[in-house]
Each structure stands twice: as C-alpha cells, then as structure tokens.
Amino acid sequence: MAAVRRQAIALLLLSIALHAGAAPAAGEIAAGEYQIKAAFLHHFAQFVEWPAAALPSGAPIVIGLVGDDPFGRTIDDVVVGKRANGHPIVIRHMRWNDPFGSCQIVFIGSSELPHLTAILDATRGFSILTIADFDRFTERGGMIELMTVDHRVQFDVNPSAAAEAHLRISSKLLQVAHAIRSTVEAR
Amino acid sequence: MKSLLRGAVPLVVLCLAAAGSARAQNSDQLTNLSVDDLMKVEVTSVARRGQSLSETPAATFVISQEDIERSGATSIPELLRMVPGFDVAQIDRNLWAVSARGFNSRWSNKLLVLIDGRTVYTELWGGVRWDVQDLVLSDIERIEVTRGPGGTLWGANAVNGIVNVITKHPIDTQGTLATASYGENGGPAGSFRYGGRLGESGYFRASLKGFDVPPTTRAAGVYGGNDQWQSLHGAFRAEWATAHGSVNVQGDAYRGISGETIGLPDHEAAVVVPYSDPNHTSGYNVLARWTTTPSPRSDTSLTAYYDEADRDQWLANQWQRTLDLDFAHHLRFGQHDATWGIGARHTTWQWTALSQDIFLPSGSANLFSAFAQDEWRASSRLRLTAGAKVLRQYGDTQLQPSLRALWTVRPNAVIWAAATRSVRQPSEVERHVEAGAGGISTPDGETLPLIVFGDPNLRPEHATTLELGYRALLNPVVSLDLTAYRSSLQDLTGNQPSPVRLRDGKPIVPIVYANIFSGTTTGLEALVTIRPHSRWDLTAAYSWFHLRLQDHLDGIASDDLKSVETPHHQLSLRSFFTISPRLELDASSYFVSAIASQGVARYFRTDARLAWQVTPGIELSIAGRNLGNGHQIEIQGPADLPAVTPSSRTIVGMIQWRR
Numbered sequence: 001m002a003a004v005r006r007q008a009i010a011l012l013l014l015s016i017a018l019h020a021g022a023a024p025a026a027g028e029i030a031a032g033e034y035q036i037k038a039a040f041l042h043h044f045a046q047f048v049e050w051p052a053a054a055l056p057s058g059a060p061i062v063i064g065l066v067g068d069d070p071f072g073r074t075i076d077d078v079v080v081g082k083r084a085n086g087h088p089i090v091i092r093h094m095r096w097n098d099p100f101g102s103c104q105i106v107f108i109g110s111s112e113l114p115h116l117t118a119i120l121d122a123t124r125g126f127s128i129l130t131i132a133d134f135d136r137f138t139e140r141g142g143m144i145e146l147m148t149v150d151h152r153v154q155f156d157v158n159p160s161a162a163a164e165a166h167l168r169i170s171s172k173l174l175q176v177a178h179a180i181r182s183t184v185e186a187r
Numbered sequence: 188m189k190s191l192l193r194g195a196v197p198l199v200v201l202c203l204a205a206a207g208s209a210r211a212q213n214s215d216q217l218t219n220l221s222v223d224d225l226m227k228v229e230v231t232s233v234a235r236r237g238q239s240l241s242e243t244p245a246a247t248f249v250i251s252q253e254d255i256e257r258s259g260a261t262s263i264p265e266l267l268r269m270v271p272g273f274d275v276a277q278i279d280r281n282l283w284a285v286s287a288r289g290f291n292s293r294w295s296n297k298l299l300v301l302i303d304g305r306t307v308y309t310e311l312w313g314g315v316r317w318d319v320q321d322l323v324l325s326d327i328e329r330i331e332v333t334r335g336p337g338g339t340l341w342g343a344n345a346v347n348g349i350v351n352v353i354t355k356h357p358i359d360t361q362g363t364l365a366t367a368s369y370g371e372n373g374g375p376a377g378s379f380r381y382g383g384r385l386g387e388s389g390y391f392r393a394s395l396k397g398f399d400v401p402p403t404t405r406a407a408g409v410y411g412g413n414d415q416w417q418s419l420h421g422a423f424r425a426e427w428a429t430a431h432g433s434v435n436v437q438g439d440a441y442r443g444i445s446g447e448t449i450g451l452p453d454h455e456a457a458v459v460v461p462y463s464d465p466n467h468t469s470g471y472n473v474l475a476r477w478t479t480t481p482s483p484r485s486d487t488s489l490t491a492y493y494d495e496a497d498r499d500q501w502l503a504n505q506w507q508r509t510l511d512l513d514f515a516h517h518l519r520f521g522q523h524d525a526t527w528g529i530g531a532r533h534t535t536w537q538w539t540a541l542s543q544d545i546f547l548p549s550g551s552a553n554l555f556s557a558f559a560q561d562e563w564r565a566s567s568r569l570r571l572t573a574g575a576k577v578l579r580q581y582g583d584t585q586l587q588p589s590l591r592a593l594w595t596v597r598p599n600a601v602i603w604a605a606a607t608r609s610v611r612q613p614s615e616v617e618r619h620v621e622a623g624a625g626g627i628s629t630p631d632g633e634t635l636p637l638i639v640f641g642d643p644n645l646r647p648e649h650a651t652t653l654e655l656g657y658r659a660l661l662n663p664v665v666s667l668d669l670t671a672y673r674s675s676l677q678d679l680t681g682n683q684p685s686p687v688r689l690r691d692g693k694p695i696v697p698i699v700y701a702n703i704f705s706g707t708t709t710g711l712e713a714l715v716t717i718r719p720h721s722r723w724d725l726t727a728a729y730s731w732f733h734l735r736l737q738d739h740l741d742g743i744a745s746d747d748l749k750s751v752e753t754p755h756h757q758l759s760l761r762s763f764f765t766i767s768p769r770l771e772l773d774a775s776s777y778f779v780s781a782i783a784s785q786g787v788a789r790y791f792r793t794d795a796r797l798a799w800q801v802t803p804g805i806e807l808s809i810a811g812r813n814l815g816n817g818h819q820i821e822i823q824g825p826a827d828l829p830a831v832t833p834s835s836r837t838i839v840g841m842i843q844w845r846r
Contacts, residue, residue: 031721
C-alpha cells in the first residue's frame with residue numbers, strides 16, 4: 001500500500017514538473033514578472049530622448065538599480081549586451097544615498113520607499129529617467145511606474161516630471177501608457 | 188522513504204533544468220517584442236521577497252499580500268504560523284496562544300503587536316486579544332514580523348517579538364471588493380469594501396466583515412466546547428496629500444461573541460468544574476496621523492489615537508480606554524540616518540468582577556517614552572546602528588539600549604549582529620489581582636483556599652539578547668536566512684506559594700506574584716526559499732528552541748515552568764504553485780514537536796488552497812486547514828484553564844468579486 005502511494009506521489013510530482021517545464025504555447029508567450037520588466041527597461045531606453053549633454057553619442061546608457069535588486073540575473077539575460085539607439089546599456093547597483101549624476105536611468109527598488117523623497121531630490125537637476133514599480137510612484141514625482149494589471153505588465157507616465165528633467169518621451173510610449181499622470185503631492 | 192528520495196532527486200534536477208531553459212528561451216524573445224506586444228505578455232508569477240535581500244540588522248520576516256491570499260488563512264494568528272521561530276497554538280475556535288522564542292501560553296505577554304502604529308495591548312494582563320484584532324485580510328498590505336527584542340523604536344512589551352500590521356493606503360483599495368464564504372467548521376462569512384476619492388488629493392475606503400463560526404461542540408466538557416465565534420467588524424481609512432506631506436485618519440468598530448469553556452475552581456470540593464461563557468466583546472478606535480516632509484533630508488510624523496475595548500467575560504466585565512500621542516522625527520545627514528521621538532500614553536481600566544473569587548481594582552496608568560537611534564554607514568560595506576529608549580511607568584524608569592551592525596560580505600550576502608536590552612513592565616493582574624485558585628487539602632483533612640495575590644512592587648522583567656544572522660541569495664533560485672540567538676532573562680514573574688496566613692479570621696494559602704525566575708533561551712531560526720520554476724515557490728522554515736529556567740525557590744513553582752514550555756523543534760514547508768495564470772494550488776505543512784510537560788504530543792498539520800480566477804473580477808477558491816487531523820491539541824494550560832478544545836478540520840469555499 002505504502003509503495004503504491006509513493007509511486008502515486010512520484011507520478012504526481014512528475015506530472016507537475018513536466019507541466020511546469022512545458023514551453024509556452026505558440027501565440028501565448030509567458031514570462032516572469034521581472035523578465036518582462038527588464039524588457040520594458042530596454043524599451044524605455046529606446047523611446048526616451050536625452051539631451052546631448054547628458055548622453056553624448058556612443059556613450060553608454062547607465063541604468064542604476066537602487067536598493068534591493070528584484071531582477072537578479074534576469075536583467076543580465078534581457079538587457080546586458082543590447083544596444084538602445086546605438087548606446088550600449090550598462091547596469092550599476094546603487095544605494096539610495098549614492099550620487100546618481102552618472103546615470104541616465106534610475107530604477108528604484110521598492111525597498112527604498114522610505115528614501116524616495118531623498119532619491120528623487122538627488123536626481124533633480126540631472127536628465128535622469130526615474131522608474132519604479134511600487135504604487136503611486138508617478139504621483140509622488142516619479143516618471144514611469146510599472147504595474148501588473150490582470151497578469152500583464154503596464155505602465156503609467158508622468159510627462160511633466162520628465163519634461164522638467166529635459167527628457168523627451170516618445171509619443172509611441174505615451175499612446176500605449178496605462179495612464180498619464182502628474183505629480184499630486186506638492187513638494 | 189529511500190526510494191522516494193531516489194525518485195525525487197532526478198525530479199528536482201528535471202524541474203531546475205526545465206526552469207533554466209524556459210528562462211533562456213524567453214529573454215531573447217522578449218527584447219524583440221514591440222512595446223505593444225510586450226504589454227500583452229502574461230506574467231506567470233509575481234516576484235516574491237525571496238529574490239531580494241533584506242538589509243535590516245534584525246531577525247525580520249515579512250508576510251506579504253500574496254502570502255496572505257495564498258495561505259487561505261482567515262485570521263492574523265493563523266497567518267503567523269508561517270513565521271520561522273513563531274509559536275502559534277490554537278486553544279479553541281476563537282482563541283490562540285501566540286509567542287516568539289518561547290513563553291507561549293494563552294497569557295503570553297512578551298510580544299508587541301501594532302496595527303498601523305496602534306499598540307494592541309491589554310494593560311490588564313499584558314497580552315493580545317487576537318479574537319478582536321480581526322481585520323479584512325485583503326486590507327492588509329503586509330505584516331512585518333521581528334523575532335527577538337525590537338530595539339529602540341518599539342514599545343514596552345517588545346521582549347520576544349514584534350508583529351507590525353500595516354494596512355493598505357486607500358489609493359490601493361479603490362473600487363469594490365466583496366467576498367462570501369461558507370464551509371465545514373467555518374460557518375458563513377462575508378466582507379465588503381468600497382474605496383473612492385475625496386476631492387483632488389484624497390482617497391478613502393470603508394470595509395465591513397462579519398462571520399459566524401459554529402462551536403466545536405455545543406456541550407461544555409473537559410474538552411471545552413461552546414467556542415462559537417461571531418463578529419461584525421467595520422473599518423475605514425482616509426488619506427489626503429497636503430503641501431508637504433499627508434494626513435491619515437482611520438478607525439475600527441466591532442462587536443462580537445467569543446465563547447469559551449473554562450474550569451472554575453470549587454473551593455469546597457477542591458475540584459475544577461467546567462463552565463461556559465459567551466464573552467461579549469465590543470470596541471472601537473480612531474487614529475489620526477500627520478506626516479510631513481519639510482525637506483528631502485527630514486520627515487516627521489505625529490500620531491494620536493484613542494482606543495476603547497470592552498469585554499464581558501467569565502472573570503469580570505472589563506473595559507480599557509487608551510489615549511496615545513507619539514511624535515517621531517527622521518533625519519539624514521552625511522552618512523547618518525537618525526530617528527528620535529517621544530510618546531505618552533494614558534490608560535484607564537475598569538474591572539467589575541462577576542465572582543467574589545476574583546478582584547482587581549480599577550485604575551489608570553501613564554507611560555512616557557523617548558527614543559533616539561542613529562544608523563551610521565561607516566563604510567560601503569558596514570553599517571552600525573546604536574540607539575536607546577527610555578520608558579517611565581509606575582514611577583520606575585527603564586533604559587533599553589541596543590547596538591546593531593550589518594556587514595555586506597558580498598553583493599548578495601550580509602551578516603548582522605545585535606546586542607539588546609529589553610524590558611517588560613508588570614501587568615495590572617501581576618500587580619494587584621486577588622483571585623481564588625481552588626483549595627489545598629491539609630494532612631488533617633481540612634481544605635484551605637488558595638488565593639493568588641499581585642504585588643505592586645514587582646520589578647519589570649528584563650532580557651539581554653545577543654543575535655547573529657546571515658542572509659544570502661545563493662543564486663537566483665535559492666535564498667537563505669539564518670539567525671542564532673541567546674537571551675538572558677532576569678526577574679521573570681511567577682507564582683510563589685507563601686506560608687499559611689489568616690484572612691477575615693480564616694486560614695488561607697497565599698500565592699504571590701514575585702520575580703522568582705531567571706533563565707536563558709537559546710535558539711536557531713532558518714528559512715530557505717527555493718524557486719525551482721518561475722511558477723513555483725517553495726519555502727522551508729525550521730526553528731530550534733531551548734529554554735533553561737531557574738527559580739529562586741526550590742523547584743516548587745513547577746506549574747509556571749510547565750505553562751511556558753515551548754516545542755523544541757518546528758518545521759514547515761510551504762509551496763505556492765501557479766498551475767496557470769488563473770489557477771493556483773498552494774499548500775503548507777507544519778511539524779511541531781511535543782510539549783512533554785503539558786502532555787501535548789508532536790503533531791503534523793497541513794493547510795491547502797486551490798483558487799481559480801474565473802474572470803478578472805471573480806475568483807473562486809477552496810481552502811482547507813488542519814487537513815488530515817480530526818482533532819488536534821496544540822497546547823495545554825497547566826490547570827486546563829481555559830479548557831482546550833481540539834482543533835478540527837476546516838474546509839471553506841469562497842467567492843470573491845472585485846471591480
């Protein structure tokens with residue numbers, strides 16, 4: 001009896017494992033949340049225009065990941081080695097009180113929520129695209145907020161915050177954005 | 188067993204290989220997609236905490252919204268079972284004993300529980316009444332749990348742990364959510380929530396939750412019974428953005444019945460007889476918080492709350508009112524991150540004993556506290572935190588200093604260490620109670636009443652705790668969190684039998700609360716999270732606990748020792764499996780070793796949940812708790828007071844509607 005049950009368990013595990021490992025069906029690509037978000041970072045690098053002073057031609061686009069890194073190795077798989085409008089992409093891990101002047105994009109991890117004001121303040125005066133995936137980021141003065149809606153990754157854009165940093169967000173991005181927002185909390 | 192293991196190894200390898208190939212295959216596909224197409228890609232699973240590394244120099248664990256949903260739990264104590272090193276034992280349908288790092292009993296008093304910064308604390312006996320801390324669980328954003336002393340930021344009871352429940356900002360609960368459920372041993376239950384906007388910059392939500400859990404048995408007996416649990420709980424929260432910050436107003440109101448069966452001592456016969464009582468509960472609270480950020484390097488918060496809790500219980504009709512005011516200032520300069528604050532609390536209580544056996548004077552108490560803490564980034568790899576808190580209550584001032592260090596060994600690994608002194612103030616019962624506790628027979632056949640007396644001169648219990656922790660992301664799939672601790676506890680309170688004396692001309696045996704114990708606790712807590720596939724999360728937790736207690740008598744107070752004995756080993760395994768984006772299968776299994784002195788056998792417990800997202804707005808789920816075990820006793824009091832009702836299997840089906 002016990003042996004039969006053991007086999008049943010093994011079979012169950014096997015079927016689960018096979019199911020889990022199955023390749024995505026054609027026409028329906030599925031991926032991990034941060035794989036998709038990493039791909040979005042690549043797109044944002046392509047669809048945002050930096051002033052030449054902030055990003056000379058051929059210079060790398062530096063993405064600073066601030067705080068706990070939710071991407072892990074996926075960001076290397078998805079982004080590293082790729083180019084955006086001829087610029088190579090470089091990933092740098094940072095802390096909330098590091099200087100951000102050398103970055104073109106800053107992704108703020110949700111662990112840094114307590115330091116958000118300080119981080120946004122430190123990016124001010126530079127042409128830095130600020131991205132995060134926690135709630136109300138755009139309303140607090142951030143530029144792009146990634147979110148998961150019905151199992152799909154979407155994003156909100158705060159164009160006025162981007163304009164203040166002399167960044168031009170392509171109309172293509174604005175058209176598909178989930179919502180266009182502006183900073184709510186006065187500073 | 189061996190053959191199962193042999194079978195399992197290739198399976199795990201297979202899973203890992205499958206996971207690896209899926210990742211590689213996807214990454215190139217993803218970057219080649221247009222933004223439009225990328226927005227259509229289905230997320231197979233959301234990331235969990237296992238992928239990031241907490242940099243807190245303390246033994247912390249966060250129960251996320253996903254953990255709450257996927258656990259199938261319907262109450263906060265049931266959620267706390269997943270925290271490594273926590274000891275959660277169900278006493279009956281509405282009563283739990285919850286503690287961390289030992290000293291668990293119905294009257295656990297070394298844990299601090301906060302709900303949005305409001306201390307949920309009964310001045311009378313120093314513990315938490317979990318039955319009335321019953322929020323709509325989907326209103327909770329996360330529960331931050333710290334095992335061990337809370338350092339300098341927290342209140343008077345934070346000796347063995349802190350449970351910090353944080354509810355969602357109302358912006359995150361916009362729209363309508365309704366749930367209805369029914370099931371075996373779960374009874375009917377429902378909740379409703381609505382969230383909307385308040386003007387240009389404000390948001391609010393209002394929630395209502397109600398349920399009627401039937402009793403295990405209707406007849407009162409040695410195994411308890413009459414433990415029905417009914418509750419109606421309303422809550423609201425509103426938040427506005429202001430020029431330099433935000434204002435938050437929230438509150439709760441509830442009314443319910445938490446039935447129980449207790450053993451009441453019969454002095455004449457020197458026996459304990461079962462007695463059932465419905466325990467009517469009611470209460471409300473209002474909290475307001477004003478947060479400002481005058482500059483990017485500084486923020487302040489001012490919090491005020493009023494809390495009233497009433498309970499008509501077998502012991503007595505009792506109420507407690509608390510008014511609390513706190514101010515905190517957080518500032519950053521150079522490599523420093525500092526916080527300081529002050530607080531004052533005024534509590535009044537009334538206790539109208541129903542039986543002459545139990546007497547406790549009504550009264551009031553003031554608690555004043557001040558704290559300061561600084562985190563210094565000594566180098567890019569080393570952070571040092573020093574702080575101290577001063578508490579003043581009952582004319583006694585206590586200092587609680589703490590020193591913590593966090594060292595980043597590698598980008599994905601940290602080691603932390605902490606030395607802390609923490610204090611627990613004696614409760615009102617320990618200071619002033621006068622209660623009959625049955626009788627004792629003398630050699631000449633006479634029965635003398637035993638009377639328990641409080642002592643207003645009790646010293647606070649205090650503990651010095653050393654902790655060492657290691658956290659690492661070993662690779663993208665496996666993360667590890669280890670903590671070892673040793674705590675030296677002094678002036679622990681217990682009941683000390685004293686020589687026979689006369690009261691109203693009759694001889695009695697007094698039992699007096701006194702600082703009679705000292706001891707050490709030693710333990711290990713381990714947490715491993717494994718993500719064999721992007722759709723599958725596994726979490727394993729183990730804790731080992733050892734308590735050595737010495738009394739300053741001659742081993743007389745053995746009942747006290749029994750009542751705080753805690754299982755030596757606890758092991759749990761949780762699995763979150765996303766079969767498809769709309770179908771989730773989750774299970775948790777727990778092993779808890781025996782509590783020999785209480786006669787509680789070791790036990791296994793399994794909870795499981797299956798959820799189906801029918802449409803984006805409708806979810807059906809079925810959750811079972813304590814599957815497999817018919818009747819399980821998880822804890823036993825020293826004198827069966829209150830009677831412990833064995834946990835029974837619960838299976839509940841639920842429909843959730845959201846728009």
